[in-house]
Amino acid sequence: MGGRSRGASSARRADRRLSLGGFGSAWHLAVRFFGALSPAGPSPQDACWAEERLSPPERELFARMSGPDRRHGIGVARDALRLALEDGLSESELPPGFAAAGLLHDVGKVRSRLGTFGRVLATVLAIGFGRSRACRWQGRFGSEVAKYLAHDRIGAELLEASGSDQFTVRWAREHHLPAEAWQLDRVIASYLKEADGD
């Protein structure tokens, strides 16, 4: 079987994961929740692995992310690379900024002050009321929820301002959109989506 046909099956698997309005599967959300209870950052070896794949401005953004978010980004980048290689692609066939896209796709969360429980509540509210409506909320808690839910747009703006590759910028912007709305190559993006489960 060719790499691209295997890639198509990855895209279909990613499509099926879009089961909670773009927020991923309940299982992945539960895994993220319990993982986020530990504030620890990545191991020194994992941090080095990440920094080797980031530009100096991207490293500064990465350092601003919380410990659980940095661990999550490293997990996504590593798993996405593994899925691409298992599909028969080589690293040189992946677009520039592919690993950085995994590492930094959630960087927009640095603008929100919500903790783990606040994030869970924001996600539940967005599922219940609709993401676009919740993104317009105001007030002390409402504006934090709105910023958290807009982390895709905010992250894309931060990465654009840091001179990141267009792939990295676009994936930050598109990673909560349904697959049919992606501007990026759907097979390539599906590796990141499947690794994310967010």
Ligand SMILES: [Fe+2]
């Ligand atoms: Fe996200």
Ligand SMILES: [Fe+2]
């Ligand atoms: Fe994520």
